[in-house]
Amino acid sequence: MNHSQATWLHIGAGSFHRAHQAWYLHRLLQSGDHSWTLALGNIRDDMTPLLQALQRQNGEYTLETVDPAGVREYERIKSVSRIVDWDADLAALTAAGAEASTRIISFTVTEAGYYLDHHFKLDQSNPDLAADLKGDSKRTIYGAITAILKARQANDAGAVTLLNCDNLRHNGERFRDGLLQFLELRGETPLRDWAATHTASPNCMVDRITPRPVPAVAERVLASTGVKDEAAVMGESFIQWVIEDHFIAGRPALENVGVEMVESVLPYEEAKIRILNATHSCIAWAGTLTGLNYIHEGTVVPAIRQMAYDYVTEDVIPCLSPSPLDLGKYRDVVLDRFSNPHIQDSNQRVAADGFSKLPGFIAPTINECFARGKTPHATAMLPALFFRFLQRWAAGQLPYQYQDGILDEAATRAMLADADPVKRFAADPMLWGKGAGTPELENVLREALGKVDAWLAAA
Template sequence: MTTKSVWMHIGAGSFHRAHQAWYLHKLREQGDDAWSIALGNVRSDAAALLERLAAQQGKYVLETVTPDGEREWETITSIRRILPWDSELSALVAQGAAPETRIIAFTVTEAGYYLTPDHELDLTQVDIQADLRGDACTLYGALTRILHQRMAQGGAPVTLLSCDNLRHNGGRFRHGFLAFLTEKGEQPLAQWVRDNTTSPDTMVDRITPRPTPDVAQRVKEATGFDDGAAVMGESFIQWVIEDDFIAGRPALEKVGVEMVDSVLPWEEAKIRILNATHSCIAWAGTLVGYDYIDESTRQPQIQQMAREYITRDVIPSLTPSPLDLADYRDVVLARFANPWIRDTNQRVAADGLSKIPGMVTPTLIERLRAGHTPEATAVLPALFFLFLERWAQDALPWTYQDGVIQPEALRQRLTGSDPLGSYLRDPTLFGELAQDRTFHKLVAHTVARLETWIEQHQPVSG
């Protein structure tokens, strides 16, 4: 009899349930039930969702929609255990320490790794400081508790798998986690992690909006299931994983996952072409009064900004590539324009303070080093500055969410005598460019041009 294996996932949000859980579900549909998911969360904000999932025995319906509006509904059955939240993370610790748990995966957003632009652990962050004192409000604090218990119970090897939109996510998570353990004085555990875990890099992709009430209504009409945890996403899906699992893995290649030696070409294309462009469209659309990504993308001026950024700066930076980058650009923009997804600018605009250094600044640096003026890429930090200005003035139409924001300090900088200069001189956003006068002049010119464009653009109703 084959021993059953558990994929414990930290992060109960929509993306995991529309992406990784879908792939494990497809394996089970093929008759391979060797792996199942145990799902939990580090913070209490998903406690109600976990309760609803527990009441449904982990089952929920995933609605997908094509650019032509064709919808399909699937009942996902790969989540077999719900780990209820409590302040001690006791269910996460127990499951993570169990020998049948061979993979601990996580989706905590880019901000959840608390890294500086130089990819070092940011020890100034309040949450990191709290966890260094023994709390567990970050991924690092939670994993410290989990792996302490695992080590105490015999220390079976386990793969630690990042599933977030972070460049070199496995390696950078691992570097941050080991730095956290070192700072905390956890040398024996740090050595155990080095010896008994791997952290593969991954690239994940499926646009997954926050579920709105109409999703559950359509699910009930289509399936008869009154689903308290329904989720929806686009029909497109992709997953590329570095094949470096220390304790075995599901046969993901049988359900379309690309298992590779290096994910670098895929992740660079995804982060710079898809993720950065997504945020560009969200910031631009918000500034001229749109609520949704699809309607923002279909505005000629906004689509031109996005297309020129990719064509003029990103594609030259990533060439040569095993991917057809121009084709990838066109597919991405078509996906963003899908009118049936109804993804909000609010969701996509979030966490810009992590996205600028991770997704945009590398292209700026590379083009300037190559002797080119990255006029098209300068649009992105310029848009984000204008977006933050409106945030500081309480002029955004919705609440901006950012995992690393320090509101009082940022508001003070943005309402001071030189807000743009203060923004551009921030090394956490722009690294070496924070002292580059050519870069400052370029962005200042771009901000002035965009301010005129915004003023001339007739506001639209939401």
């Protein structure tokens, strides 16, 4: 690797990046390794107030962490050395990404931000993606990265690693598939060929619970550190990052600050997505249905905790065994993390994007159980909870606004208004893949809905 200072550009200025990737790079700087500098930008203007606050603070902000015992620690994060101003054409972001010194571009745009169907083909019906495909805008990660790669190719800026840091199975491969399809659909075949040889997209697994910041975080930061911080962020004390060591233009020595560099991230990723992410959604949907606001509240309700425990124990662990991880121990650690009352992680945040999470986190276990000749009674409780959650949404009875990047409101309302909505729900190939429309799936969902109804009646 060239040890002159290289740039790591991150796209997605939300809390997670600032509590996770930026924290690791901060630790590297603190160790005396100044070979990399971090730039931060965003595709959409919703983060402009935050970016402006960071600009006023020279990119610095305070990270508050809290462990299950309630011990809070405060650290001033100084890794973000450059804020990329947002503009509608993403001109500044494109210019930053096209610099020869930029060797890594990472991004966090949520699971819904990749617009992939169950065959991993781009959903061209999405209006943002359709506009980017026409070249009318740059509202998706594909539009933004295409502009950057085009400028890199023109500038002869060299190879770059494109690092997906979202909770998406095979996240590097999925993004790369989407990007190459996007370029093909745009008729950018020479750029597609250039990208195929001048970029790498390693898979990685990221983990740290990071709630949306509330005013109380800044208040605690001020009280504890004396710093008035407009960009304070908080997260749990637990943190993990596992990355496949397949970088094309050099990388920081992340292994020196606790990042696990591996040949294949697959077993870690599967455990995290199915045990942590799916269980998180289960608790959020169940908690919402019983009038709770926070994840920790649901996790300590015996019936909800049992649902989550049974889902992992009865169905996920058999699907993922053998594994290099102790899956039973991982399950218990996850449930303990979720029960931390000091995180104040909202059901609204975790319940979001169900139309991406159901096929991504939950349907694979259902389909694999059926393939092994086992009926996934425990796993079916999760989509049953989501189905009842959607009915509350359609009736205007949720206590908050449901946020879902790929929600087709008209189609979902039509499904719920059908003479047999469960049959229609079970027949949706976007949700269930190869299991869609089978009598086995429909039957286990009906059985699970009966159990959910009985539980709600007794709750």
